[in-house]
Amino acid sequence: xxxxxxxxxxxxxxxxxxxxxxxxxxxxxxxxxxxxxxxxxxxxxxxxxxxxxxxxxxxxxxxxxxxxxxxxxxxxxxxxxxxxxxxxxxxxxxxxxxxxxxxxxxxxxxxxxxxxx
Numbered sequence: 659x660x661x662x663x664x665x666x667x668x669x670x671x672x673x674x675x676x677x678x679x680x681x682x683x684x685x686x687x688x689x690x691x692x693x694x695x696x697x698x699x700x701x702x703x704x705x706x707x708x709x710x711x712x713x714x715x716x717x718x719x720x721x722x723x724x725x726x727x728x729x730x731x732x733x734x735x736x737x738x739x740x741x742x743x744x745x746x747x748x749x750x751x752x753x754x755x756x757x758x759x760x761x762x763x764x765x766x767x768x769x770x771x772x773x774x775x
Contacts, residue, residue, distance in 0.1 A: 660684040662754050667769030680737040680754030688732040691758040694739045696750035708758045744773045
């Protein structure tokens with residue numbers, strides 16, 4: 659069974675930073691590209707970044723480019739998202755997903771990120 663458990667969300671002021679983590683299990687993590695997606699209240703799911711299985715290739719949505727960094731530790735079966743210069747419009751539930759932008763699968767509760775003063 660694929661399990662993806664996100665953590666690291668919280669309340670942060672505009673301009674602040676957070677680091678999200680995603681613990682993966684139930685599949686061969688190192689064989690899969692991984693993504694981060696988010697869903698803001700009342701809005702559709704938004705893909706924001708993905709990383710290839712080896713970690714050497716990343717891509718970002720324009721909305722987060724230059725502020726967010728995706729990374730992974732295949733030895734720990736863990737995906738990360740470093741978020742800097744956070745804006746109120748980044749407020750959302752963040753999910754990690756198995757697969758790239760073109761076809762991903764997500765499950766779990768996600769982690770809430772709220773950017774507010």
